[in-house]
Amino acid sequence: MSDAANNKAMLKLLRFLSGGEAKVEGQGTPVPVIHRAGSRHALPAAVLAEAISRGLVTETQSRLSLAPPARTYLRRALAAREEAFLEQHGEIATAVREIDGTPQTLRVNEAESPLAALARLKDKGGEPFLPAEALAAGERLHADFTRAQLQPRVTASWQPRLSGRTRGERGGMADLADSAIAARIAVNRAIEAMGPELAGAALDICCFMKGLETVERERQWPVRSAKLMLRTALLALARHYNPPRRSARMQHWGEEGYRPGMETWPA
Known part of the structure; x- marks a missing residue:
């Protein structure tokens, strides 16, 4: 044998x-x-x-x-059998993902990524339709959403308040691990950063893995508008995750060579 x-x-x-x-x-x-x-x-x-x-x-x-x-x-x-199946049928690539605040190099199946198809799109100038920072923001939102254990409990009517309780029941946060609670807070903050007008598209595509056409049909949007809304949402989310640094240098309106004088305040 x-x-x-x-x-x-x-x-x-x-x-x-x-x-x-x-x-x-x-x-x-x-x-x-x-x-x-x-x-x-x-x-x-x-x-x-x-x-x-x-x-x-x-x-x-x-x-x-x-x-x-x-x-x-x-x-x-x-x-080992699952790994062999992925090697044969998946699109395995190496990528850096942030896990609990620490960047780690992982092997990912791009065929399962909610943004895999959009990552290959180009604009009229030949540049990627979704910049690298937008893709990273979408993947991070998806990771937080999964770690927060939200998908089985979320209804079609999304509300930014992800936790709550009904009479006679324990609160949703009470039965969660610390990592899931932290992930729910991160998702809440991401939704607030994108705003209600943009967050829906990002959640539908990045977290619920809906296609662009499905999102447009459900939301009664014009054709080819979902990808534009998603791009805008993810760019806003990228700024939330990595806010621009402000210069620490002191600014003043004086001309070159200007030196402030010492003012004498009355006693």
């Missing part, structure tokens, strides 16, 4: 046993069978023997169960 086939059979065995203890029949035969509550799974004897020898499966009186190391093995194997 090839290594790939062996690994596949091992995963099937461990995933079957993750549902609970199973009984094995046909020990000593080339293809023993394990079964539990009407479910049956046949596998090569060599795979079962390897699983037992590696401490992934324990056998007691012809009954099999997962050993603690099997959980780690399964997580790693499934993560």
Whole structure:
């Protein structure tokens, strides 16, 4: 049996046993069978023997169960399969993202980015339609929105006040981790910085991942207006995230060579 086939059979065995203890029949035969509550799974004897020898499966009186190391093995194997799928079907790139205030280099799937298609658009002069700072602002808004755990709870009627409580229930903030609370505050401030006229487009496209045409249809906007509204919103948001620095140099209206005199104030 090839290594790939062996690994596949091992995963099937461990995933079957993750549902609970199973009984094995046909020990000593080339293809023993394990079964539990009407479910049956046949596998090569060599795979079962390897699983037992590696401490992934324990056998007691012809009954099999997962050993603690099997959980780690399964997580790693499934993560490796997901990574291979992304490599084949995704658009994997390296990007710098800000996480909890610290820039970190991450591998991202641009095919899943809400701004991926817009990032490739050019204006009439051949320049990117969305400047780099606007793209970064949109990605940061999306990251804060996701970390704040808002998407499942937000209705079509968006209100800047993201927390609240009803009679007899705990407040929404009470059950959240500190990181989620901080993210909700960040989203609130971002909405206020963009203003109600622009925030809706940014939320729809960056957070709810709606297409431009969908946004225009739902909001009854003219054709090709959503991307302009989004660009304006994200540029305003970029200024909110990275406000321009003010010069610390003292300004005065005197001409060159001017020196202020000392005024004597009456006692």
